[in-house]
Amino acid sequence: NAGVTQTPKFRILKIGQSMTLQCAQDMNHNYMYWYRQDPGMGLKLIYYSVGAGITDKGEVPNGYNVSRSTTEDFPLRLELAAPSxxxxxxxxxxxxxxxxxxxxxxGTRLTVV
Amino acid sequence: AQSVAQPEDQVNVAEGNPLTVKCTYSVSGNPYLFWYVQYPNRGLQFLLKYITGDNLVKGSYGFEAEFNKSQTSFHLKKPSALVSDSALYFCAVSQSPYGGATNKLIFGTGTLLAVQP
Structure with missing residues (x-):
């Protein structure tokens, strides 16, 4: 039982580039979430989903997009990467x-340079 | 709106001594409270939770937490600290205006526990 699998583990992007962070779970969970963790700031909710085809914004959604076409997968898309x-x-x-x-x-550690 | 506060950025304790990591919360109804631990370069792992019932909750690795409704606190405790307990600890709360649980957890900013040998 793998649980929640994220790929890649590390990535360096240049400003303006795009990428997709992958997330897959094999527990048949309906609810999935994306958080970002910054030093001293705890965890901030970016987007969440309560089931396939249903997504909603969290606290800090700007600059990100998500989709949920299956129960298992919940990818996070960065369209125009910024240092922030x-x-x-x-x-x-x-x-x-x-x-x-x-x-x-x-987790995925992302650096935008 | 619900919120969680962890007033200490870091807690230092000697191995073998008792430890306490503090957490206070603010909700308008009944809280559902959680503690998670994060080891370096790892994801968060569930330690324990309070939903209802006994105010003293026991969890993984010998940790326990006491729910105190009057003080709106949910402090994490362990009678005897180990060096291997050194990690980042997060408190979280879930609550809905209708008294039940939403599907979202709100996390505190984390407390770094450093246990010295």
Whole structure:
């Protein structure tokens, strides 16, 4: 049971480039989330999804896009990378409402130069 | 709006001594509270949660947390710290205006626990 798998683990982008951060879970969880983690700032919610075909914005969605075509996958797209998007990105999934807690992936460390 | 505060950026403790990592929350209804741990270059791992019932919750690796409704706190504790406990600890809360749980957790800013040998 792999849990939540994120790829790549590390990436360096140039300003203006685009990329997709991949996230896949094999637990048949309906709820999936993308967070970014910045030093001293904790975790900020970027986007979330409550099921295939349904996504919604979190606290800091600007500069990002998501899609959820299947239960398993929840990719995060950066269209025009900016230095402010340098961060560690975590994907998480949940069985249901918040009482179940989350299962996190191991993260993607992104640097934009 | 719900929020979580972790007032200490870092907690230092000697191995073998008891440790406490503080967390306070603000919600308008019943809170659902969580602690997660993050080791270097890893994702967050679930430690324990309070949903209802006994105010003292026991979790993984010998950790426990006490829910105190009057003080709106959910401090993480361990009777005897290990060097291997050194990590970043996050408190989180979930709550809805209707008294149930939303699907989203709000995280604190994290507390770095450093256990000295």
């Amino acid at each position: 998007q340098t961060s560690v990105y975590f994907c998480a999934s949940s069985r249901g409402t918040g009482i179940y807690g989350y299962t996190f992936g191991s």
